Amino acid sequence: MNFSMLFNRKVIFGAGSIAKLNHEIPGLLEGRMRGGGILLVISRSVSRSDKYLEFRESLCKGGSDSPETETGPRVDCAGEEIVSGEPSPETVDRITARYSDKKIDLVVGIGGGSVMDAGKAVSAMLPLVGGAEAKGEAVSGAEGEAVRGTAVKGSSAGGAAGGAGHGVTSGISVRDYLEGVGRQKPPGIKIPYVAIPTTSGTGSEATKNAVITERGRNGFKKSLRHDSYVPEMAIIDPEFMLSCPRNVTAASGMDTVSQLLESYISTKANPLTEALALEGLKLASQSLPRLCNDSPGDMELRGKMALASYISGITLANAGLGTVHGIAGPLGGIFDIPHGVACANLLPGVLETTIEKLKAEAPESPLLVKLGSLGFLFARGREVSIEASETIKGRYEVFKGLRLLVESLEEWLDSLGIPPLSSFGISIADVDIIAEKSGNKNNPISLSREEIALVIKKRL
Ligand SMILES: [Fe+2]
Known part of the structure; x- marks a missing residue:
């Protein structure tokens, strides 16, 4: 190592x-x-x-x-x-x-x-x-x-x-x-x-x-x-963050979540970045929806998100990022769209495709268990029967966790009020140009140009 x-x-x-x-x-x-x-x-x-x-x-x-x-x-x-x-x-x-x-x-x-x-x-x-x-x-x-x-x-x-x-x-x-x-x-x-x-x-x-x-x-x-x-x-x-408007809190918070998730499963992750990213994901999953929807003036929640964001900076600087940022870069170069909004829109689709490809091409990958555990973390509050993410074991629970992760993030887009990509003038005619310019950075598995195009189309 x-x-x-x-x-x-x-x-x-x-x-x-x-x-x-x-x-x-x-x-x-x-x-x-x-x-x-x-x-x-x-x-x-x-x-x-x-x-x-x-x-x-x-x-x-x-x-x-x-x-x-x-x-x-x-x-x-x-x-x-x-x-x-x-x-x-x-x-x-x-x-x-x-x-x-x-x-x-x-x-x-x-x-x-x-x-x-x-x-x-x-x-x-x-x-x-x-x-x-x-x-x-x-x-x-x-x-x-x-x-x-x-x-x-x-x-x-x-x-x-x-x-x-x-x-x-x-x-x-x-x-x-x-x-x-x-x-x-x-x-x-x-x-x-x-x-x-x-x-x-x-x-x-x-x-x-x-x-x-x-x-x-x-x-x-x-x-x-x-x-x-x-x-x-x-x-x-x-x-300083107490007066941050809801839409900015939501979009920048989703950038944090994307950065933590991508560095957590990055090909360049190391034990330190993994431990930090997991802690950051716990902080963000506990605080972001509550900050946006219930308690924007809660200093403790603001502190948790501020710490999650800081951690995401450490983990991205040391472990790199994945396909979400590989697409968000060129997308944000062509269109005037807030970076966090671009990441939020891309995250569930990129994650879903990454998971499906890992299942097909690397079914024994430990990343599937890691991501499955996160599903239970993000689904808390959705009446999920398994409490602690650490208790996940067995193929059934892993697959259930993977499904929960993608579903929870999709629900977050709605509950946080993240606007779709089309709100920023992005249309079907632009998809191939964006996909062409996109990359996978350090994603654990590469998405093809066609797969990237599908992810973008899904959120127009
Ligand atoms: Fe970012």
Whole structure:
């Protein structure tokens, strides 16, 4: 058995935990504060929240709790960038260009997965476009492998604000470093990054990649990926999630469930990711329907989903994903559909096909027992006679559990109010194009193009 695992250097979890960032900064920067600043990358809804405004007040210069060390000055707020929707290459390039000649000590991303990914990409691109790295600022990661491009500065900072096409003033774009798109390998150097999620969804606070989206017929969702891009710190404060709308809670929660399920049965799973994914699935199955349908203001349930989401980030970063994400990637590149909604629609069908193929081609696979056990976990509350998932044994119970798993997830789509794919303009004419571009990632068994097309058609 051989495997390796990547984790944040530190995770702080709990209601109100965002207030602890102030005191963590000196340790986070290891005394490398040089009077530069913190770049805050946030969502619009965060920008309006009292909780954030209070946090910003105390974080930035003038706040009573601003960090200060004997070796360096206070860390000031260098800027605040609002990111709307999934980050495109242009969004990342525009923000990076705007701060390329400023001293940035730390990037902090506060928002859903898109915002955290945007912040992660900016923290990785800033050194490459001639920012902190060029000036010897606080830069972490694989400095030894650093391959710098040629930074040719443009003449207008106004271009960075969106007036100059792609907003690239350095001649370097994040597009050049995206998997399957660009020719450059990310060198791994970066500005230290703190990720603070406000939804329970992508687990980006624990992952080594930032998903960048370009929409259109030749659109894509591709990753900027490097082991060193795992945020140095994740702060998970369920208070931020209390105001998350029902549809976002449902969709992002289904992304979490998809990520946990796919990493649980991934061909790259290891004993640690399996144990973590199972715990995450227990947390999510207990809390997601209740959060959406009964108790959206329940802090304990919000905490459980936040933890499940964080765990899903760890397991996907270390064990990979499967066919659901192999389809959701190209689907989300072509159509403007929330990632969680795409995953939710695809999950029952992909799982059902995977199970049927495993039964036919690998009937002795231990994955069937693992998935069958999950069926009883997800079916709790449906008057299922077997209580504990661990008690499953025998072929009959395994098959019953497998059926329960698929049926339960299909019922979740209804009870959580997940809209079908056709709500986003996807029609029968698009199915083959999406299937053509899809892949199986680390699914335990490969689905053919035709099987993938059937899964999509089922949810139009
Ligand atoms: Fe996902």
